[in-house]
Amino acid sequence: MTSNSPTVLIVEDEFLVRMIAADSLSESGFTVLEAQDADEALDLLDRNQVAVLFTDVNMPGPINGLELAEIVAARRPEVKVVVTSGREWIDESRLPDDGVYLPKPYQPAQLTEAVRAQTRD
Numbered sequence: 001m002t003s004n005s006p007t008v009l010i011v012e013d014e015f016l017v018r019m020i021a022a023d024s025l026s027e028s029g030f031t032v033l034e035a036q037d038a039d040e041a042l043d044l045l046d047r048n049q050v051a052v053l054f055t056d057v058n059m060p061g062p063i064n065g066l067e068l069a070e071i072v073a074a075r076r077p078e079v080k081v082v083v084t085s086g087r088e089w090i091d092e093s094r095l096p097d098d099g100v101y102l103p104k105p106y107q108p109a110q111l112t113e114a115v116r117a118q119t120r121d
Helices: 015-029 038-047 065-075 110-120
Strands: 007-011 030-035 051-058 080-085 100-103
Touching: 007 015, 007 038, 007 065, 015 030, 015 051, 015 110, 030 038, 038 051, 038 065, 051 065, 051 110, 065 080, 080 110
Parallel strands: 007 030, 007 051, 051 080, 080 100
Antiparallel strands: none
8 A cells, every 4th residue: 555545534333344344445555544423534534635435324423424425525525425324225416526325235346446436536
């Protein structure tokens, strides 16, 4: 992994799901930051250059993943967004510009491809 590899911020409250996503993306050459909720994610976003936000919709705290995606789009419009959920289908029209929905359960290769596609632009 080089310092030029795009950074992905994973926001997922389920530790094992977050770990598998982080391992998959790291093995594919991405730099990975991890957060368990929106507050931690926003703190990391303020302190790091992030290319892609990958967030679950349902997580603890007052801000869900869709709201987090909107906040990130307003603060850092250059950050691309991939949203996931296993509880509801998300119409991509609800996501910030060029946002992508990846339904759970997803395969690691599907996650890697969704993130890679967001970094091609």
